[in-house]
Amino acid sequence: MKLPQNVSQADFTAALKAFAGIVGDQWVFTTDEDLELYRDSYSLMWGEADERTASAAVAPDNADQVVELVKIANQYRIPIYPISTGKNLGYGGAAPAFAGSVVFDLKRMNRIVEIDERNGYVVVEPGVSYFDLHKYIQEKGLKLWIDCAGPGWGSLLGNALDGGLGYTLATYRSHFDAQCGIEVVLPNGRMMRTGMGALPGAKTWQQFKPGFGPRIDGLFKQSNYGVVTKMGFWLMPAPENHTTGVVTIPRFRDIIPLVDAIGRLEQSKIVQGLWNLSSPTTGTSGDGGPGGGASKQKDSKILAILNDPGGVDMDKLDAAAGAAGIPFWACEFNFYGPKKLIKAQWDCVRDALKEISGAKFKLDEIRALPLSPEELAKMRDAVTLGIPTLKTFDLGPMLSYEGEDVVGHIFFSPIIPRTGEAAIEAMDVFATIARKYKLPYPPVQFPASMFERAFMYVVALPVTRSPTVNAKIREMFRELVLIAAERGWGEYRTAPAFYDLIMGTYSYNDHALLEFLETIKDAVDPNGIMSAGRYAIWPRHLRDAKG
Amino acid sequence: MLTRRTAVGAGLAFGSVACAAGFGAYGQAPGRTREGRSIDTLFIDESFETPRQMAALVEAGGRALPVVRIRLEAADLAGLQRVLEKSQAVVGLSSGATLFCLERIAWDQGFRLTGRSQRCASGPGEACLQDLAAFLGGTHPAASPPSLARAYRPSRADGLLHAWVMRRSAGPQFRQGRRDV
Numbered sequence: 076m077k078l079p080q081n082v083s084q085a086d087f088t089a090a091l092k093a094f095a096g097i098v099g100d101q102w103v104f105t106t107d108e109d110l111e112l113y114r115d116s117y118s119l120m121w122g123e124a125d126e127r128t129a130s131a132a133v134a135p136d137n138a139d140q141v142v143e144l145v146k147i148a149n150q151y152r153i154p155i156y157p158i159s160t161g162k163n164l165g166y167g168g169a170a171p172a173f174a175g176s177v178v179f180d181l182k183r184m185n186r187i188v189e190i191d192e193r194n195g196y197v198v199v200e201p202g203v204s205y206f207d208l209h210k211y212i213q214e215k216g217l218k219l220w221i222d223c224a225g226p227g228w229g230s231l232l233g234n235a236l237d238g239g240l241g242y243t244l245a246t247y248r249s250h251f252d253a254q255c256g257i258e259v260v261l262p263n264g265r266m267m268r269t270g271m272g273a274l275p276g277a278k279t280w281q282q283f284k285p286g287f288g289p290r291i292d293g294l295f296k297q298s299n300y301g302v303v304t305k306m307g308f309w310l311m312p313a314p315e316n317h318t319t320g321v322v323t324i325p326r327f328r329d330i331i332p333l334v335d336a337i338g339r340l341e342q343s344k345i346v347q348g349l350w351n352l353s354s355p356t357t358g359t360s361g362d363g364g365p366g367g368g369a370s371k372q373k374d375s376k377i378l379a380i381l382n383d384p385g386g387v388d389m390d391k392l393d394a395a396a397g398a399a400g401i402p403f404w405a406c407e408f409n410f411y412g413p414k415k416l417i418k419a420q421w422d423c424v425r426d427a428l429k430e431i432s433g434a435k436f437k438l439d440e441i442r443a444l445p446l447s448p449e450e451l452a453k454m455r456d457a458v459t460l461g462i463p464t465l466k467t468f469d470l471g472p473m474l475s476y477e478g479e480d481v482v483g484h485i486f487f488s489p490i491i492p493r494t495g496e497a498a499i500e501a502m503d504v505f506a507t508i509a510r511k512y513k514l515p516y517p518p519v520q521f522p523a524s525m526f527e528r529a530f531m532y533v534v535a536l537p538v539t540r541s542p543t544v545n546a547k548i549r550e551m552f553r554e555l556v557l558i559a560a561e562r563g564w565g566e567y568r569t570a571p572a573f574y575d576l577i578m579g580t581y582s583y584n585d586h587a588l589l590e591f592l593e594t595i596k597d598a599v600d601p602n603g604i605m606s607a608g609r610y611a612i613w614p615r616h617l618r619d620a621k622g
Numbered sequence: 623m624l625t626r627r628t629a630v631g632a633g634l635a636f637g638s639v640a641c642a643a644g645f646g647a648y649g650q651a652p653g654r655t656r657e658g659r660s661i662d663t664l665f666i667d668e669s670f671e672t673p674r675q676m677a678a679l680v681e682a683g684g685r686a687l688p689v690v691r692i693r694l695e696a697a698d699l700a701g702l703q704r705v706l707e708k709s710q711a712v713v714g715l716s717s718g719a720t721l722f723c724l725e726r727i728a729w730d731q732g733f734r735l736t737g738r739s740q741r742c743a744s745g746p747g748e749a750c751l752q753d754l755a756a757f758l759g760g761t762h763p764a765a766s767p768p769s770l771a772r773a774y775r776p777s778r779a780d781g782l783l784h785a786w787v788m789r790r791s792a793g794p795q796f797r798q799g800r801r802d803v
Binding site for chain 2: 101102104108109112116134162180182183202206209210227228448451457462463464465466468469473474480481482483
């Protein structure tokens with residue numbers, strides 16, 4: 076049996092026995108076969124001495140059990156690591172950030188505590204997945220939509236705490252921003268509610284985010300200050316209709332006025348649905364999926380430029396596309412709501428973008444919702460309609476890298492300014508890295524627009540089962556992080572292997588942010604039991620040990 | 623050209639020779655593993671174009687065994703959960719991507735991958751049919767779940783088809799249905 080660091084066999088045995096006393100023997104896992112499920116399938120340290128694996132796992136049924144388990148962990152100084160459904164693939168999966176931690180597996184806590192159609196909110200426990208909530212809403216016939224992450228098996232609560240994103244209206248896409256009210260078991264075992272939830276009998280816990288006094292909900296995002304056991308989310312009223320509209324723009328550098336114009340529409344709340352860039356010229360889409368897709372471009376002159384081993388000359392590409400009459404950019408907008416609203420929004424988009432010479436516009440048929448199963452089957456994915464799927468896995472990872480099978484991917488995902496100039500710079504910087512390491516990516520990749528005011532640029536790096544190749548990927552990741560930081564671009568989320576690296580780049584005023592986070596850590600978790608190392612926040616005794 | 627009759631006949635004839643407890647029995651009744659636990663369901667990856675020979679085989683199998691076609695969508699996955707809840711052992715034919723997803727969904731129902739073959743990778747040839755028959759008949763030697771889980775490429779883009787079997791382990795089931803307060 077693997078032991079947590081600095082814990083004696085006697086204490087660990089006693090703690091496991093006490094845990095079992097709370098949850099029952101069958102919900103304490105210590106065998107290799109059971110613990111295999113808590114490895115990160117996409118770990119870049121798979122099978123290496125530094126792979127972060129659990130010493131045991133415990134699965135409570137309710138928040139009261141979590142309180143008791145945390146108290147026991149404090150008594151025996153057992154490091155614990157709560158997970159929701161453990162499906163955070165590409166960003167760490169179910170594995171702990173600190174090797175030897177006992178995973179608190181919360182997927183048994185799968186209650187939909189409250190759902191309110193009138194005010195548009197839901198309160199869920201950590202084990203409720205997007206599939207679960209979608210099914211519940213369908214069964215009850217509620218006029219509500221969810222905003223789901225790409226893979227629908229993830230936890231609403233877990234995805235929000237990790238800073239995850241969705242695909243519908245801007246208000247709901249940033250999942251932590253869509254939350255309203257948290258119940259959390261603090262590291263000392265005390266339960267707390269944030270916002271209006273601190274008022275006993277509150278009638279507005281899920282309706283008024285600010286509460287009274289400091290708004291501390293953000294302290295529980297990407298941190299280790301407690302076990303979140305309930306969370307409220309604002310839900311979107313089910314819209315009457317949906318459609319997409321596509322604007323094509325002829326030249327590469329037209330992306331600059333394009334992004335500016337769309338930005339104004341978004342800031343004015345005229346464009347609220349997700350918009351995606353793709354390029355008829357390069358034949359690639361810009362949805363940030365795992366790399367490896369081949370260009371669908373057929374024009375031989377354009378292909379020759381795209382496949383230039385020295386990199387794509389954008390001026391030549393622009394000229395070739397112009398000669399072939401192929402627009403460089405296609406921008407697809409999603410619209411929701413009453414028909415007259417959709418038409419008005421489209422008119423505004425046309426008015427704003429017609430200033431770009433050569434812009435062309437096509438609004439697709441406005442379709443009444445819900446779509447029939449036949450119509451849904453024609454869609455590549457239904458996440459823009461708030462319907463969870465696992466189709467993102469159909470994209471597959473790239474097949475091989477350096478002669479090794481690719482078994483998954485990790486995401487390098489920096490946030491870059493919402494300007495065409497920054498998008499061009501990022502495309503150039505990351506394409507250079509892709510060429511350097513012979514990554515089989517399209518020659519030009521585009522930023523994603525899920526966040527309201529900034530671009531996210533996603534590079535999916537391959538994961539193999541070869542320690543040698545994985546070590547190379549880790550170095551590649553490190554290089555990407557540092558190159559991005561030099562340009563003022565920081566990652567919004569990462570896998571545990573890179574927590575410290577990335578937090579190290581958030582170093583303003585001699586790491587004042589991390590020092591503040593560590594001060595809070597020492598105050599609320601003096602024994603350092605809670606999710607040690609998560610997002611680079613280490614308890615004092617482990618900071619001292621690291622020097 | 624291979625007809626349904628010849629394909630089914632070939633499968634059954636092959637099974638009766640190569641797998642005494644395999645396809646011959648499978649054609650008559652649900653397969654039974656060496657541990658005496660029956661195979662409850664055959665999963666077929668709907669997102670994969672099932673080759674003609676395999677489709678005929680599946681259709682034949684369906685006479686004795688429920689065949690569930692799987693897509694990675696909400697509506698299908700709800701049905702999948704119900705099937706898993708009632709099953710002890712399931713056999714499937716799918717892409718690596720679909721297997722990757724199904725395996726993790728099935729973990730929460732207490733299932734573990736205990737057999738996997740890539741001999742279907744190059745198409746539904748004799749080796750593939752042999753392995754599928756062995757899974758259905760319970761004669762395929764079980765391997766350790768960890769070694770199986772880490773060994774395949776979770777892709778659809780590679781065009782490979784995997785035959786596999788999952789069995790319910792002694793461990794607890796996480797998914798016991800949604801609970802509303």
